[in-house]
Amino acid sequence: MRNRRKYFQSTLLNMALILAITFSVILTGFVFSSFGKNEAPDQSENQQPEQRLLEMFRPTQYIVTQSNGHQQLVVNGTDEKIKGIRRAVTQSTFDEAQTKTVTTGQIKKILSTKKSQIFRYPDVIPISYFNTRYEQHISAQKPFNFNYFVLSLDRTEYGYFVNTKTNQVTTVKVSKLNSGQTWEQVNKLPTNLTVDFKAYNGRVVLNYPEKFKLPVYSYLVNHRDPKTYVSSLLGTMNQLKITQDDTKTVYTNKLNNQQITYDPSWETVKFEDHNPKNKLPKTYLDRLNSNFSQINLLQLDLTDTRFYESQDNGKKITFRTYVEGFPVYFQSQSGAIHMVMDKYGNLTSTYSLNELGVPVPNRQSDVELPATETVIKQLTDAGVKASDYNFITPGYEWLINEDSQAAVNMEPTWMIETHSGWQSVTSYLRNR
Numbered sequence: 001m002r003n004r005r006k007y008f009q010s011t012l013l014n015m016a017l018i019l020a021i022t023f024s025v026i027l028t029g030f031v032f033s034s035f036g037k038n039e040a041p042d043q044s045e046n047q048q049p050e051q052r053l054l055e056m057f058r059p060t061q062y063i064v065t066q067s068n069g070h071q072q073l074v075v076n077g078t079d080e081k082i083k084g085i086r087r088a089v090t091q092s093t094f095d096e097a098q099t100k101t102v103t104t105g106q107i108k109k110i111l112s113t114k115k116s117q118i119f120r121y122p123d124v125i126p127i128s129y130f131n132t133r134y135e136q137h138i139s140a141q142k143p144f145n146f147n148y149f150v151l152s153l154d155r156t157e158y159g160y161f162v163n164t165k166t167n168q169v170t171t172v173k174v175s176k177l178n179s180g181q182t183w184e185q186v187n188k189l190p191t192n193l194t195v196d197f198k199a200y201n202g203r204v205v206l207n208y209p210e211k212f213k214l215p216v217y218s219y220l221v222n223h224r225d226p227k228t229y230v231s232s233l234l235g236t237m238n239q240l241k242i243t244q245d246d247t248k249t250v251y252t253n254k255l256n257n258q259q260i261t262y263d264p265s266w267e268t269v270k271f272e273d274h275n276p277k278n279k280l281p282k283t284y285l286d287r288l289n290s291n292f293s294q295i296n297l298l299q300l301d302l303t304d305t306r307f308y309e310s311q312d313n314g315k316k317i318t319f320r321t322y323v324e325g326f327p328v329y330f331q332s333q334s335g336a337i338h339m340v341m342d343k344y345g346n347l348t349s350t351y352s353l354n355e356l357g358v359p360v361p362n363r364q365s366d367v368e369l370p371a372t373e374t375v376i377k378q379l380t381d382a383g384v385k386a387s388d389y390n391f392i393t394p395g396y397e398w399l400i401n402e403d404s405q406a407a408v409n410m411e412p413t414w415m416i417e418t419h420s421g422w423q424s425v426t427s428y429l430r431n432r
Helices: 002-039 048-057 080-090 102-113 127-134 179-186 224-233 286-300 374-380 425-430
Strands: 061-065 071-073 093-101 118-126 145-152 158-163 170-173 191-201 203-207 212-214 217-223 243-244 248-253 258-263 270-273 305-311 316-323 325-327 338-340 347-352 354-360 367-369 387-398 407-418 421-424
Touching: 002 158, 048 127, 048 305, 071 217, 080 127, 080 179, 102 145, 102 158, 102 170, 102 191, 102 203, 118 286, 127 145, 145 170, 203 270, 224 258, 224 270, 224 286, 286 316, 286 338, 316 354, 325 407, 367 407, 374 387, 374 407, 407 425, 421 425
Parallel strands: 118 305, 325 387
Antiparallel strands: 061 071, 061 118, 071 191, 093 170, 118 145, 145 158, 158 170, 191 203, 212 367, 217 354, 217 407, 243 248, 248 258, 258 270, 270 347, 305 316, 316 325, 316 338, 338 347, 387 407, 407 421
């Protein structure tokens, strides 16, 4: 009897031991499985740096056109509802792309399509960037660029890629889009600025038909370390020659004919590449990609930085900081990032070391800006001809906060681009 009890106890003990070991193995496997997910990210996580960089080429503004033709600007492009529109586009299929050249009147008509959502870019981008961001496979007989995308939501099932520089429109057939549900999402977007489209100097542009108000924003300023750019673009410090040019510090890598100049007065670094092996990329897309790849080397947080302007078929590219869909001026002499290629493919890039930090309260009232027509009349009355300037647009001035040198104010104003660069309309008229 005692032996039976002893045997029974031994059997229970062995079973408990087996269960404990089994549980331990399962738990260990679960733990290692969890660590494995963290240490070996999936493909989408591996692409995060590239995806963050593609964010620089996303739309800067969104426009809603109601069924009655009334158009309003979305005032908060980072709103969660915008992501819903992006998902709707991503889940749709675009095909049957057809490109044709049209008149400015036809461009204006397309951009005024009733019951539609418009994605606005400050300058033309290649369709391949749109394909990547929205997981599409749009292709035409010839690759095309555009600066507006009009998504019709009146069940006609068409989308329009508009290039206001060349007056070319690429029409696509849209399928797998729930236009009714998407229109409901569009109508929930926060809008309060009335806009429309007008033709100025032979080009259709976004027009502000009424005076409008924009808030003043204040932010703490973060200053990036110039050595971050030196190590990322030139190599380790012990490979470089360091010299002084007045207040500027020059870092030179003689092995590849590259150098970086740190200018403390403007808080910028200028990278210059004069490698004899350089060649000018042939296409606009190739030039953007070339600039894109250099920025990617820096691995910086560029959340507020967006593609702003290209000139000379992509030989000159400017990126600016954006606040609520509007570009910022005077962050440096040439924006957040300015890149220039010469005919040999030699690249000069200027990076601002200043970036927006956390927002801070300010006591200033909203600034009322005049309508587009009012600004044009001010210029005309002052004797300014249409040929004297390229463009006018509302934007924000980067101004040092008088109460704190660590902060900056973003003050709204009308800006004008002349042959000598950008300045506020007020200062331009004052200095004439």
